[in-house]
Amino acid sequence: xxxxxxxxxxxxxxxxxxxxxxxxxxxxxxxxxxxxxxxxxxxxxxxxxxxxxxxxxxxxxxxxxxxxxxxxxxxxxxxxxxxxxxxxxxxxxxxxxxxxxxxxxxxxxxxxxxxxxxxxxxxxxxxxxxxxxxxxxxxxxxxxxxxxxxxxxxxxxxxxxxxxxxxxxxxxxxxxxxxxxxxxxxxxxxxxxxxxxxxxxxxxxxxxxxxxxxxxxxxxxxxxxxxxxxxxxxxxxxxxxxxxxxxxxxxxxxxxxxxxxxxxxxxxxxxxxxxxxxxxxxxxxxxxxxxxxxxxxxxxxxxxxxxxxxxxxxxxxxxxxxxxxxxxxxxxxxxxxxxxxxxxxxxxxxxxxxxxxxxxxxxxxxxxxxxxxxxxxxxxxxxxxxxxxxxxxxxxxxxxxxxxxxxxxxxxxxxxxxxxxxxxxxxxxxxxxxxxxxxxxxxx
Numbered sequence: 001x002x003x004x005x006x007x008x009x010x011x012x013x014x015x016x017x018x019x020x021x022x023x024x025x026x027x028x029x030x031x032x033x034x035x036x037x038x039x040x041x042x043x044x045x046x047x048x049x050x051x052x053x054x055x056x057x058x059x060x061x062x063x064x065x066x067x068x069x070x071x072x073x074x075x076x077x078x079x080x081x082x083x084x085x086x087x088x089x090x091x092x093x094x095x096x097x098x099x100x101x102x103x104x105x106x107x108x109x110x111x112x113x114x115x116x117x118x119x120x121x122x123x124x125x126x127x128x129x130x131x132x133x134x135x136x137x138x139x140x141x142x143x144x145x146x147x148x149x150x151x152x153x154x155x156x157x158x159x160x161x162x163x164x165x166x167x168x169x170x171x172x173x174x175x176x177x178x179x180x181x182x183x184x185x186x187x188x189x190x191x192x193x194x195x196x197x198x199x200x201x202x203x204x205x206x207x208x209x210x211x212x213x214x215x216x217x218x219x220x221x222x223x224x225x226x227x228x229x230x231x232x233x234x235x236x237x238x239x240x241x242x243x244x245x246x247x248x249x250x251x252x253x254x255x256x257x258x259x260x261x262x263x264x265x266x267x268x269x270x271x272x273x274x275x276x277x278x279x280x281x282x283x284x285x286x287x288x289x290x291x292x293x294x295x296x297x298x299x300x301x302x303x304x305x306x307x308x309x310x311x312x313x314x315x316x317x318x319x320x321x322x323x324x325x326x327x328x329x330x331x332x333x334x335x336x337x338x339x340x341x342x343x344x345x346x347x348x349x350x351x352x353x354x355x356x357x358x359x360x361x362x363x364x365x366x367x368x369x370x371x372x373x374x375x376x377x378x379x380x381x382x383x384x385x386x387x388x389x390x391x392x393x394x395x396x397x398x399x400x401x402x403x404x405x406x407x408x409x410x411x412x413x414x415x416x417x418x419x420x421x422x423x424x425x426x427x428x429x430x431x432x433x434x435x436x437x438x439x440x441x442x443x444x
Contacts, residue, residue, distance in 0.1 A: 039063070043059060043063075046059060047059070061077065061079070064077045065077050068332070068334070071335065072319070072335050072380060072381050073374075073377040073378065073380055074317070074319060074321050074333070074335055075321070075332070075333060075334050075335050076332075076333045077330070077332060077333075078323065078330060078331040078332065078333050079144075079329070079330055094151060094179070094180055095151055095152055095153055095154045095177050095178070095179055095180070096150055096151040096152065096177055096178075096180050097113075097117060097118050097119040097124075097150050097151075097158065097160075097175065097177060097178075097180075098113055098114035098116075098117020098118060098119050098120060098178075098180045099112075099113055099114070099117070099119045099124065099150065100112050100113075100114070100235055101130065101143070101146070101147065102143070103142075103143040104129075106139060106140055107129050107130075107131070107139060108129065108130040108131075108138065108141075108143065108146045109127070109128070109129050109130075110124055110125065110126055110127065110128040110129070110130065111126060111235055111289070112126045112233040112234075112235050112289050113125070113126070113233075114180065114182075114199060114200075115186075115197065115199050115233075117178070117180060118175040118176060118177065118178050119160075119175065121175070122160075122173040122174070122175040123171075123173055124160065124162065124173060125164065125365075126233060126288075126289050127164070127165060127371075127372055128162045128163070128164050128171075129162065129163040129164075129165075130146065130160050130161070130162060131161045131162065131163055131170065132159075132160065132161030132172075133146070133149045133150065133158065133159075133160060133161075134149075134158060134159050135159065135161070151177070152177050153177065154176075154177050154178050154179050155176055155177065155178075156176065156177050157174060157175070157176055157177075158174070158175060158176075158177060159172055159173070159174040160172070160173050160174075160175075166365065167365075182200065182202055183199075184198060184199060184200045184201065184202050184204065184205040184208055184237075185197070185198050185199075185205060185208035185209050185211075185212050186199075186212075187212035187215055187216055189216055189219050189220060189224070190228075190423050191225075191423065191427065192220065192224050192225045192427070193224055193225050193226060193227070193228060193423050193426045193427060194212075194213070194216035194220075194224040194226070194227045194228070195227070195228045195230065195419070195423070196209060196212045196213070196216075196227055196228070196229050196230065197230040198229065198230065198231055198234060198245065198294075198297075199233070199234055200234060200235070200236075200237050201234070201236055201237025201238050201241040201242055201245070201293040201294070202237055202238065202241065203238065203241065204241075205237070205238070205241040205244065205245060206240075206241045206243075206244020206245050206247070206248065207244070209244070209245045209248050210248050210276050213227070213248065213276045213277055214276075223278060223280060224280065225280070225281070225426055225427055225429075226280045226281030226282060226283070226426040226427075226429060227277055227280060227281070227282045227283070227426070228282075228283050228284075228285060228419065228422045228423055228426055229249075229282060229283070229284045229285070229297075229307070230284075230285045230419065231284055231285060231286055231290045231294040231297065231298060232285050232286060232287040232289060232290060232311065232418070233287065233289035233290070234289065234290055234291070234293075234294040235289065235291045235292065235294070235315075236291050236292025236293035236294055236295075236317070237292070237293050238293065239256075239258075239293060239296070239320065239339075241293065242255075242256070242292075242293035242294070242296040242297050243255050243256065243269045243296070245297050246271065246296065246297050246300040246301065247271045247272055248275075248276045248277065249275060249276070249277050249282055249301055249306055249307065250271035250275060250300065250301070250304055250306060251271060251272075251273050251274050251275040252270075252271055252273065253270065253271055253304055253342060254268055254269070254270055254271075254300075254342040255269045255270060255271055255296070255300045255342065256268075256269050256296045256299070256300060256339050256340065256341065256342070257269070257339065257340045257342075258320050258337040258338065258339045258340075259337055259338055259339075259340060260336060260337045265337070267337075281308075281426055281429040282301065282306060282307035282308070282426075283307060283308045283309075283310050283422045283425055283426050284297070284298050284301055284302075284307045284308070284309050284310065285310055285311045285418055285419065285422055286298055286309055286310070286311045286312060286313075286314045286352060286354060287311050287312045287314070287360070287418075288312055288313065288314065288315055288351075288371045288372065288373055289315065290311075290314040290315060290351075290352070291314065291315035291316075291317045291374075292315070292317045294314070295314050295315065295316075295317065295318070295347045295351065295352050296339060296341075298314060298352045299341035299342075299345065299347060299352050300341060300342055302341075302352065302355065303341050303342040303343045303345070304342060308355045308356060308425065308429075309352060309353075309354040309355050309356075310354050310355065310356045310357075310358055310418070310421070310422050310425065311354050311357070311358050311360075311418050311422075312354065312357065312358075312359070312360075312371075313350075313351045313352065313353050313354065313357075313373075314347065314351035314352040315351055315373050315374055316347055316348060316349050316350055316351035316373050316374035317347070317348070317374045318338055318339055318340075318346045318347040318348030318349075318374075318381075318383070319335045319337070319338055319339070319348060319381055320335065320336060320337040320338065320339055321333050321334065321335055321336070322334055322335075322336040322337075335381070338381070346383050348374065348380075348381055348383040349373075349374055349380065349381075349383040350383060351373060351374070356425070358402070358417070358418050358421050358422075359402055359417075359418075360416075360417060360418050361402050361404060361405075361406065361409065361417050362406050362409045362410070362414055362415060362416055362417035362418075362420075363406065364406045402417075404417075
């Protein structure tokens with residue numbers, strides 16, 4: 001029996017049976033029919049002539065993924081496994097390594113290792129490429145396949161083969177899988193300064209940040225000199241939690257706005273009265289791994305002169321993704337808006353420039369390791385106001401404050417120079433007025 005041949009007319013006729021999101025989709029012109037005919041010609045030829053038999057589901061899923069990948073790096077098709085990954089990111093725990101990874105040109109690239117995870121303790125770093133899992137080459141495998149191999153029973157051993165830009169030879173690192181418990185916020189007291197490390201924006205990050213502030217006060221028996229909020233290697237998460245964390249340090253004003261396709265499509269979010277940190281000085285640590293929700297917090301506190309941003313320029317992801325339900329376990333993760341800081345800045349491509357640039361000179365590889373940001377991703381959204389938001393990176397290599405070697409710092413007991421510098425800065429600040437005078441970005 002001959003295979004049925006699909007036509008554009010048949011497909012478009014079937015579409016009328018499905019509720020359409022917008023009336024514009026109902027008006028299909030001649031050019032659209034022609035494009036559908038071309039697509040279906042390819043579809044039918046692949047089904048008839050490809051070297052191996054391939055099912056319709058595989059082809060259609062690939063077409064959807066390709067369509068979304070052609071838009072920008074952050075729009076994607078969410079299948080059942082992706083749904084589970086979203087659940088883990090926002091609320092759950094899992095057996096694995098504590099790595100956030102992404103696909104880049106067929107290779108698995110490490111976005112960031114979660115703090116105090118097996119991967120972090122084994123020395124896996126942001127920017128590494130995973131080439132082998134337990135000795136097996138994974139180049140060409142899908143992202144889902146690679147993630148599935150890295151997850152597994154807690155206590156089981158796994159070896160990753162890594163290629164690290166800037167190093168001639170590949171690395172092999174071994175570790176044991178663990179139950180990865182998401183602890184979005186950690187705190188401690190360093191001298192008379194409160195240190196709050198926020199590593200992701202999951203469903204309780206805002207409440208946990210407020211709890212950390214209160215716990216620091218209780219631990220000291222009095223209020224601290226100020227706070228260091230560490231957003232380094234924090235790739236973001238939920239917009240609602242970025243707003244909640246910003247609100248913990250602000251008592252008025254806009255936190256962020258998101259703007260859609262139309263000029264009138266603007267949504268603004270504001271701080272509620274009451275500053276949990278009582279106006280005490282705040283230093284926010286950032287680096288190229290500080291992205292998305294983290295940049296919302298850094299931009300809001302910088303624009304309101306509420307915090308000094310210190311460290312390195314952030315990643316530069318200024319877009320908002322909305323999860324649009326398709327079925328019980330399928331959805332579109334679609335870029336639907338851009339977000340802007342209170343002063344109207346878009347961080348897309350350019351990121352947040354720190355008020356005080358501080359290199360991580362305690363890391364012996366910090367000069368050799370290439371830096372990857374949003375602007376390096378293929379098909380990234382263009383910042384339409386880039387000319388007004390140009391980034392000039394200050395060269396710190398000849399700054400005497402940053403001339404110490406990793407070996408010399410280690411002898412002084414300094415394992416994390418950026419944190420060390422931030423703690424010293426908070427201790428020197430006399431109050432919120434000095435913070436306001438040192439911040440770069442004004443509020444319009």
